[in-house]
Amino acid sequence: MTAGLADALLPAADDVRAAYADWLQRLGAERRLSPNTVEAYGRDVRILLGFLTNHLGAPPSLADVTSLAPRDVRAFMAARRANDISSRSLMRGLAAARSFARHLARTGRGEVSAFSAVRSPKIARSLPKPLPVAAACRIVDADERAGEERPQWVLARDAAVLSLLYGCGLRISEALSLTRAKAPTTGVDRIEVTGKGGKRRQLPVIATVQAAVADYLAQCPLHLPPNGPLFVGVKGGPLNARIVQAAVARMRGGLGLPDSATPHALRHSFATHLLGRGGDLRTIQELLGHASLSTTQIYTEVDAARLTAIHATFHPRARAGG
Template sequence: MTDPAPLITMAPDLAAAVAEWRRWLADLRRLSPRTTEAYGRDADDFVRFLTGHVGAPPTVADLGRLSPADYRAFLARRRRDGLAAPSLARSLSGIRSLIRFLEKRGETTSAAVATVGAPKAPRRLPRPLGVKDALSVVSDAGALAEEPWVAARDGAVLALLYGAGLRISEALSLTAAEAPPETGGALRVTGKGGKTRLVPVLPAVGRAVAAYVRLVPFRLAPDEPLFRGVKGGPLSPRIVQLALQRLRGALGLPETATPHALRHSFATHLLGSGGDLRTIQELLGHANLSTTQVYTSVDAERLVAAWKDAHPRG
């Protein structure tokens, strides 16, 4: 049984200020109740720490006297308590919000908190699908759809994600005039930051899109969205995510099998087949090569796993 958390003690002026700050978060900043509650807990944790750190219930003036070392000591304490980097970063964000609120009211000032960097979360490796699973997702994309045109639509979208490495937002932002030729070819894609790139389209992907265009029951004006929802409006990313979620269950795939995992699969399978990083960077639309280099770790991880499975001493 864990010991109960110590009572929160603070000087009356700080208690009143924290209460005002919480109301400001909810009423003026209009943060969600969940975020407001999380920020409030972070402030409570900070006050508990300061009570022991300064040796008395902290006041508003005490906050103004804190140094960067004091904030780092708090983060170190919370890390020892088991908080991971994302939670520590959110905790620091909540404290900064409180300090900025007090500064705007003219009650204190603390430049120290701005000099403390948030802990960086370890970079997670992408989780691509195997070649067989990725092909199954694309070929069976419409298996659970009730209407043939919806089945063709889902298949076309997922084919663009895996066959051309598009982000889901990029695929759904295509207009009818930008639909790739049935025989394949090149597709001009507008990615993050409004940057455009040319992406080669395989004939199989072109055929999937053409099959959808022939079946869709709505008129596709050249400057209007290519992919439509069942009521004719632009297709929502959430609909694609739900379709893949249902398909994931039918195919027995892990929860990491998401639309974005198909883009990861595109890059990883290209790299595993001998593609060079610079080319893959251009195809994905990454601004920096370092972003693309993460796939080398994924491919190395795959090779190690294959070696352990196949080697007699693995």
């Protein structure tokens, strides 16, 4: 369903519809949230308004929304739980509702305190799942896929993309947003990427990554305009992230890797392997483009868990009967 049609069918009174449309516009224009995030927030609030329509017996008006009590919000959360909605999705839905409520207050449409009075659901934090060093190196090696029935330049392209993820710690969207003019080919030891929230950062590019990109460019049979995408599909359009994900999925069986071996796992591997070799946490934060150091600190837990597992496996006193 398109956004326009979804908004037209919004289960709410006209004053709430107007506020909702204004809120979505501001999310994208002022807060510079990604289109996917704006769409997810909008969908969450539509679900909330649909619940309120049934809960209150009529499409909610601004007066209804501003008079909500914490028990109404808890009833909504309970209804979502009954549909097996995860804690993470519930948390995002509550964040969307709070954002909408703040918009109502900022624009003089009324105060809504009920959403802030309800605690966010607790989420069990899962640790990132990096790959072993040897496995990460094999995934980014084009020769590992030499037997695949795909053009050699496509294999070189995939290897170049994956090399950027592991060698520079890029998100896949950041790698695919590079232009031909900004290609980190041989002799180009730095790149600038734009991450989440429009935040730009400069990153060093090691020689092996430069060589992988140079190999792809040497083999690519398509014309790549300077301002066009560096990585393209077989028809010349921008490369889709799903193509890269599928390439890694094909490799997992041959390399004996778990389902957690994804392109994004290479970014986790970049951070974990740097930390394991004495990398400074603040520097790793800057390389990854994390806004908060606390986000980067999770990799210290990954490294500690790895060391604990090694200790338990190989220490002679850790073995049964030792």
